[in-house]
Amino acid sequence: MENIDDQVYINRVLDGDTQAFSMLVNRYKDMVFSLSLKLIRNREEAEEAAQDSFVKVFRSLNKFKGDSKFSTWLYKVTYNTGLDQVKKNKRTQPVLAIDEYTEAEVKELSSFIDRIEESERKQVIQNCLDQLPNEDNFLLTLFYFEEQSVKEIAKIMGINDNHVKIKLHRGRKKLATVIKHSMTPEIENHYESEHR
Secondary structure, eight states: OOOOOHHHHHHHHHTTOGGGHHHHHHHHHHHHHHHHHHHHOOHHHHHHHHHHHHHHHHHTGGGOOSSSOHHHHHHHHHHHHHHHHHHHHTOOOOOOOOOOOOHHHHHHHHHHHHHSOHHHHHHHHHHHHTTSOHHHHHHHIIIIISOOOHHHHHHHHTSOHHHHHHHHHHHHHHHHHHHHHHSOHHHHHHHHHHTO
16 A cells, blocks of 8 residues: 555645544554653653644644654654653653763774674664663664654754754764673674674
8 A cells, every 4th residue: 555645644634534643643653652762761651742742743733834744743742742741750861971982993883783683683772772861762763763864853852953963973872882881792702703
């Protein structure tokens, strides 16, 4: 079945077909929940925040001008809703010390990650992302798993492009630190010997 453009559903909702919104919810519910969970780190509260995000989007759908992708706008609402939930509950985020890796060491680590089988690689990266502070986890997920551009992430997070680039750079270093610490010598040696 052909993937119908989001704007078609948006137009149908705006024309009074409120059932068409369920198509948008079905299309984005997993990612909205996932992003909410990355920020909030509590399953029940993330579910509530994801629902709140969709309610907010539905109520203000007539304000969507189409100057960005619908997903970008939806993720921005999700981000702001998640931040509100975190502030409301006054949760502290984990602080992660960044080891001082050189660019060469980060590239070497990336090369190692590339050699891990794809299914394992995604799981390793996802597990390590979950150890990062909420905002870094959210940002890197948008960039690597949702393939959002720097410009789109800037819109979602309400910051400028350069700030996104800086946050991506720092986030990658934090991720490299977590990955390096999570790799046992046995796993590293296994992949090193396999690819010699």
